Amino acid sequence: MENNTLIFGLHAVMEAIQANNTIEKVYVQKGLQGAISKELELLLRKEKINTSYVPVEKLNKLTTNNHQGVVAQISPVSYINLETLVTQVSESGKTPLFLLLDQVSDVRNFGAIIRTAECTGVNGIIIQKKGNAPINGDTIKTSAGAVFNIPICRVDHIKDAMFYLQSSNISVVAATEKTNNTLYDIDFKVPCAIIMGSEGRGINPSILKLADYKAKLPLLGSIESLNVSVACGAFLYEVVRQRLL
Known part of the structure; x- marks a missing residue:
């Protein structure tokens, strides 16, 4: 530190x-x-x-x-208000793409996610005040400085952010293995927000049930899960693929 x-x-x-x-x-x-x-x-x-x-x-x-x-x-960065961010993105004419992190606690995973999010055009990252990794030197280094180029919101509860996004006509997609749908079954061309869960627990069950859609990555090997930053990259690049078609 x-x-x-x-x-x-x-x-x-x-x-x-x-x-x-x-x-x-x-x-x-x-x-x-x-x-x-x-x-x-x-x-x-x-x-x-x-x-x-x-x-x-x-x-x-x-x-x-x-x-x-x-x-x-x-914090070495300033956080933006969620309502302000959603309004700015909506007024910009871009198709909204947000990323919600449900208590990702490892600073290097957090930094890697920020880097990928910036590279894939994510409009903003939403984290919870408690339980999420801090933004410190390790986060900044792992993000390759991307932390300074993407808006980050801190909210009291992820649920509140979900309710606000949904009321703003932004679909919430949960990345979870607890579904039969893969990410290739989801329409990411519409305004959407993707939730990634914590390293050990995944997405909190009370949050998971509020999602509009659930999707998983197909895993063809014997390992049952991917590192959260890798999984996040796969989801975000599927969004990029669909939106570039």
């Missing part, structure tokens, strides 16, 4: 949050006491900021400075 993405100290972190800086994650020392620390915790809950309670040794590894029991990671 790069030092230039870190801020530390109770007052500094609180001021950063109140100034609407984009905070990826806050690390708080376990058992931290005091009126200011309680005020910080209330603020973290109010703003729904991803928070981990860790031993002091973890904070000491993150920074050698006087951290006062709290270290925050600031």
